[in-house]
Amino acid sequence: MTDSNKMIINLALFGMTQSGKSSAGNILLGSTDFHSSFAPCSVTRECSLGRSCHLHGFMRRGGQEVTLQVRVLDTPGYPHSKLSKARVKQEVKEALEHHFGQEGLHLALLVQRADVPLCGQEASPSVQMIQELLGHAWKNYTAILFTHAEKIEEAGFNEAEYLHEASDTLLTLLNSVQHRYIFQHKKGTSLNEQRIKVLEKIMEFIRENSYQVLTFK
Numbered sequence: 001m002t003d004s005n006k007m008i009i010n011l012a013l014f015g016m017t018q019s020g021k022s023s024a025g026n027i028l029l030g031s032t033d034f035h036s037s038f039a040p041c042s043v044t045r046e047c048s049l050g051r052s053c054h055l056h057g058f059m060r061r062g063g064q065e066v067t068l069q070v071r072v073l074d075t076p077g078y079p080h081s082k083l084s085k086a087r088v089k090q091e092v093k094e095a096l097e098h099h100f101g102q103e104g105l106h107l108a109l110l111v112q113r114a115d116v117p118l119c120g121q122e123a124s125p126s127v128q129m130i131q132e133l134l135g136h137a138w139k140n141y142t143a144i145l146f147t148h149a150e151k152i153e154e155a156g157f158n159e160a161e162y163l164h165e166a167s168d169t170l171l172t173l174l175n176s177v178q179h180r181y182i183f184q185h186k187k188g189t190s191l192n193e194q195r196i197k198v199l200e201k202i203m204e205f206i207r208e209n210s211y212q213v214l215t216f217k
Contacts, residue, residue, distance in 0.1 A: 006067045015111030017042040017077035020147035025072045034074045042081040046074045047095035081151040097216045104213025108142045115151040141214045143180035
């Protein structure tokens, strides 16, 4: 935050290869800053910071309109088809310190495809990466962003039914992050509508967290 009428929120995207991180980042920014495409291998190899245009009058605080700017850090997926865990972790660690070291991170978004079940007894590699990079406070600064959420409706479910049928692994993860989750739909809504809905939910989480940030020094 720079003054009472302007707010900057800092977000970081984590997730497995082809989970839709870069595409989700572009929706948050309202741009095409991040390269996003289908590929049989990992597309993102290094971290990249994107900045949105100013969203005037996006919200009100203290009776005044507040202009919002979003900064999003896109990160390589893990497991990665070309980079080792150590290399990905070092790349992300350095980027977090460089971009958010002093100003802090408001929220980490764990990007998970809604049409790919999260199974297994242990936390996914992406969750382990977040835990290692954000430390013990990761649960307070993480939300799950479900991409390809239109597939839920196509399968005949609503969101509540989807979560009711979810695996124990996913339910445990949701409990860990205090049920902070967002469904991102691409079908039937404009990109701007998608963006506003997701940003409104993100701001709800940030307010609930009293606008606190996680710093990296």
